[in-house]
Amino acid sequence: MLNSILKINGIKELSKTQQQNTLGGFIGNCSGYNGPVCFGPVQGCGSCAHYNSLPIEYQACALVHVSCEEFDPL
Numbered sequence: 001m002l003n004s005i006l007k008i009n010g011i012k013e014l015s016k017t018q019q020q021n022t023l024g025g026f027i028g029n030c031s032g033y034n035g036p037v038c039f040g041p042v043q044g045c046g047s048c049a050h051y052n053s054l055p056i057e058y059q060a061c062a063l064v065h066v067s068c069e070e071f072d073p074l
Contacts, residue, residue: 030061040065 038044039051039062048068051059 030058033058033061036062038063038065040068 035054035058036046036050039046039048041048042065045065046062048065051062051064051068052070
């Protein structure tokens, strides 16, 4: 049953070896990021405006309070 569902959705099934060799997490490089470690309405953190002005590749390099996220209404 699972195999048929995967095929319908176009999802590739990985072997055990492929699963074990898969690296997860953020795909990017934070070595050039030197900003705050957190953003939001918390003492010692950067502002939400500063977070939203960061390049997209650096936004994943710090913790961010949910109030800083910009949501699109449906």
